[in-house]
Amino acid sequence: MIPASFEYHRPNDMAGVLSILEEHGDDARVMAGGHSLIPMMKLRMADVPHLIDLQDVGGLGGITVGDTITIGAMVTQSDIILHDALADAAPILREASLQIADPQVRYMGTVGGNVANGDPGNDMPGLMQCLDATFTVVGPNGERKIPARDFYEAAYMTGREDDEVMTAVSFAKPAGGHAYEKQKRKIGDYATAAAAVQIVKNGGTCASASIAMTNLSDTPVYSAAAGDALVGTSVDGDAIKAAVGAMLNDIDPVEDNRGPVAFKRHVAGVILARAIERAWSRA
Amino acid sequence: MTQKNQYKLNVNGQTVEVTAEPRELLIYTLREQLNITGPHIGCETSHCGACTVTIDGKSVKSCTMFVAQAEGKEITTIEGLGGPDALHPLQEAFKEHHGLQCGYCTPGMITRASKLLEEIPNPTEEEIRFGMAGNICRCTGYQNIVKSIKAAAAEINAAKEAAQ
8 A cells, every 4th residue: 555655844843844834735734643644645545745744843742730731732642541640630531542543553643633633533532522622723823722612513624724733732620520431343443432421520419511422423522412411410310311312412423334323323322321320430 | 756765764773774755654664675574564554563563662553654754763673572593582482372373463463562561561461452452363363472471571570580
């Protein structure tokens, strides 16, 4: 499998990246870990005459943990898994990262690539919507912040302009219990259905809940209604059923090699119920 | 656009220079330019792990990296771990515990396992299966692969203790 020819660029700062993007416009694309883009180039489904490798660009690899958590775009899934302070502050990130692809891919796969790519199969976009994260992009007119819940327009269509580069994701340190639950056919596969859940418990009652689903529409699906269905309840069977029902109104899966629509809707319900139960037990 | 460039790599401790188009996948550079044929091409789609090498301390599928990305990197293949005259403990253990049948996946398995044992020197069976999830064996010999990795871990740890 040989991709089409391209010119390879490895600038060592963001100014260099942006000037190449400006010069070549649509013909140029940035690459982080490459584990989404390179397979598409090998299949010749992506044609990238000018490939800009971000590996030497400084300042994109940091993880800062405080009341606000910031993760640089070039932080890999493996970096996330190995970062104990991050796992203490936001354990859903490690739980989700361990369910992405396989060890070799996790050494290369980055947060920035995963959220910027816009593939509905990627796990980080739904996770970031659950956490109400903000994405930072930089372009010729400087830096701009975009809420994760507003970022995804359609498959591979996002709020990032072609001349902008994703540099970081940030979110408030999450409270309460968490779960990232994913059904996949085999290790390394994208989700048939996945759910990201954060729940805050006050006494025996749900004070707030955030729910987002992966690979069940052409974008990740943040389901405010599903979260609302849990608030004020004791998260018993009826409440979970109501949340699942609300979520099913928000997703729009299509039939593919992971199954027909009815099956995907069934799996989505099972996965979300499990995720809510686990998050609640940890809240 | 089909211009070739010079790339400098460090492979198994030796600095080599190759002439290649940037789009050349690292596995082809290793196998066809450098005649390092331990890493195999299995699926060529980032799934099977037969092409696994270690690059700057990470296990990487060399079918999913362009040679241009690897410039300046330290690359270790199965050839850099051990050979017929001095087998790596993992190679010895795979031989002793029947950790291979056809052998096609074995270089990738052992190269990945060597990194796994650096990260987790005394892994449980579950940790081995999870840590080896990026490598597929079509002879379905996983049981003996796990057994081999466990045996190699014990051997490496015993040698470390003896050295102290």
